Amino acid sequence: FWLSRAFAFSLQERLATLPHHVHTQIFGNSSSALHRPLLILVDREIDLAVMVRHTWLYQPLLHDLLGLRLNRVSVPVDTKEAAAALRPPRVKTYDLEARDQFWQEHCGSAFPDAALAVSDSLAAYNAKLQEINSQQGGVGSTDPDAFDASGSAQGILTAVSALPGLTEKKRSLDTHTSLATALVDHIKARGLDSFFETEQNFDTDRDPDAVSNAKKLIARTSPGTAVDKLRLLVALFLSRPSLPPQQIRQLEEFLRQETGGVSTAALDFLRMQQSFRTLQTATQSSQNGGSGPGGAGSLAGPGSVGSAAQAAAATLGTKFFDKGRGLLMGVRNLLPVKKTLPLAQVVSTLMENKEDSNFLYVDPRRDAASGRISAGAAPVALRAPFRQAIVFVVGGGSFVEAAALRELAQKTQRQTLATRVCMDLVFQILYGTTDFVSPSDFLEELTRLGGGTGLSGGVPDAGTAS
Structure with a gap:
């Protein structure tokens, strides 16, 4: 008894009760699959390994090690001082918002790449500040609040207009430097x-x-x-x-x-x-x-982001690849091997409309026309590729899978731009699940399903691993 199949039939029955005009508004009149979204319902056991394997991607690492939930993550900021004073550490909470350009670009990146990108972003940030300071007569300060008002009028106007963007960039760099440092602490303590x-x-x-x-x-x-x-x-x-x-x-x-x-x-x-x-x-x-x-850390002083970000990546480099060729080469040696996850392979096959006998096909429009609920192979009329897909995993999801589907969509976009074929062939994929379950929580669920009473001890904080 497969939950995804039960959900499919339940949804199919609900759609069958819709009035004709509502049904037409939702699904339209076109028979082309290009203009209809494909809903793919799968059970979690399509790939259980992805739920427990250790990952090397930035967003999944935040979920696994720091408890990322609803785009919010909390990090202890004074663990050493707290331990010496026999008190709980202070906790700082970060919100990873859609306006955070760095997050949008690197949430699915390999962690070493994301850590180094923080350093690169800081270099661009400091260069921009120096440029503005030189234009308005500043003395080279790297603090956006320390502009010299004695400069030229044009320079002051340039500084004022650039200040909001620089302040937001500073906030983003502060956030991701602190997160990268916290991740490195866990990685080093646990040998991840x-x-x-x-x-x-x-x-x-x-x-x-x-x-x-x-x-x-x-x-x-x-x-x-x-x-x-x-x-x-x-x-x-x-x-x-x-x-x-x-x-x-x-x-x-x-x-x-x-x-x-x-x-x-x-x-x-x-x-x-x-x-x-x-x-x-x-x-x-x-x-x-x-x-x-x-x-x-903090971005209180000049260059503090760069030193912290570089230190975060450098500790990885010296631990993993101290081979005398520099940090960048060392970090890239740990990039994840490119491979297609089972779910991404299934989604690609179904969106290209290559029939898969392991899947049950349900077509609400066909049911509305025939007046009965049915399921079976994909009808010939729908053999054109789909452009949009909603992928829903019943039984818990993974940020690693979400990153894989994001990469699949980006891959079709790159191929389309390279070959200059119709943009309608670019995949648009929305990933959903009953819940994003961390690896340790998923293992806890498996343990209880196997008759165990749970995992004693859980996952300790970085620095307390045996």
């Missing part, structure tokens, strides 16, 4: 670079290498929390279904020993689900009918 790199290689490593690398990170001598190590093992289980069950059992026992007994009930649930799907597939094959499942 190693987890990301190892999990990324699960797709290409030989089985013995994948198991060996996982075991090294699970060992108590390796950094990372118990939850980090459980996520690693779950990612291995989901990424390498060909591994002998006994090997996974041995790694489970090793994980419990090395972490003081962390619950592995999440793996029990995943095994049960795997058996259920195998049984269902066999039943469907024997019946020779039915379709498959519905998918599965």
Whole structure:
């Protein structure tokens, strides 16, 4: 029983009750798919691995490590002083708004790229301030509130007109410098670079290498929390279904020993689900009918932003790639491998209107014309590609998936501009879900579904990882 299919039929029944004129207003009269949006409903199990894997993208990292929710994130700002004074640290809250150009451009970027972009933005910010100061007779101050009013009238007018934009840019740089620094603290304390790199290689490593690398990170001598190590093992289980069950059992026992007994009930649930799907597939094959499942700091002083941003990226560089070639080359060596997530592949296929037997097709306009509710293959009349899609994941979503679909849409735009074909072929994709669930919360849900009482300890703050 697939929730996405149940939702599809429920929505279909509601649409069937609409008066004809309302139905026409919503769906129009054109039969071309280019002028109709495609609603894609999928179940979370289309890709479970993306929910637990460690990521290296800026927005997903904020969600995973700092609890980003509704575009708001809170960061402790004086942890060392608070620890010395035996008091809770002060917390500063940042709102990541649509007007924040840096956020719009880099929320889906690899984190090292985003950290370095802060430094580049600061260079442009300081250059602009120096230019304005020179025009109005300033002395080279990098504080936008310190303009010299004795300069020329034209210079003063230029400074006044530029001040709001510079102030907003300063606020944005302050925000992202603080966030980048907080992320680096977590990454260093928990060794998250190693987890990301190892999990990324699960797709290409030989089985013995994948198991060996996982075991090294699970060992108590390796950094990372118990939850980090459980996520690693779950990612291995989901990424390498060909591994002998006994090997996974041995790694489970090793994980419990090395972490003081962390619950592995999440793996029990995943095994049960795997058996259920195998049984269902066999039943469907024997019946020779039915379709498959519905998918599965502060900026107070001159240059403070630059030094903080560069320090944030430099700590990554010296930790990961101290190879004598400089920071930029080192950071780029950790860029995520370009690969297509299962959901992005499904969306691309369906928007191009290539029929997928694993999906049930529902057409409200066809039902309105026939007077009955039906489902089946995509009708021939709709075989033109779709331009707009609404993708909704039932059972929790991921910012990594959202970034992948954003990249898919941008890719079609780049291809369209390069080939100068019709702009109607550019994808416009809206991603939605019942909730954006953090990896640790998702693992908690799997643990309870597997009969466990939850994960003890959770994810500690940066600096307290064992």
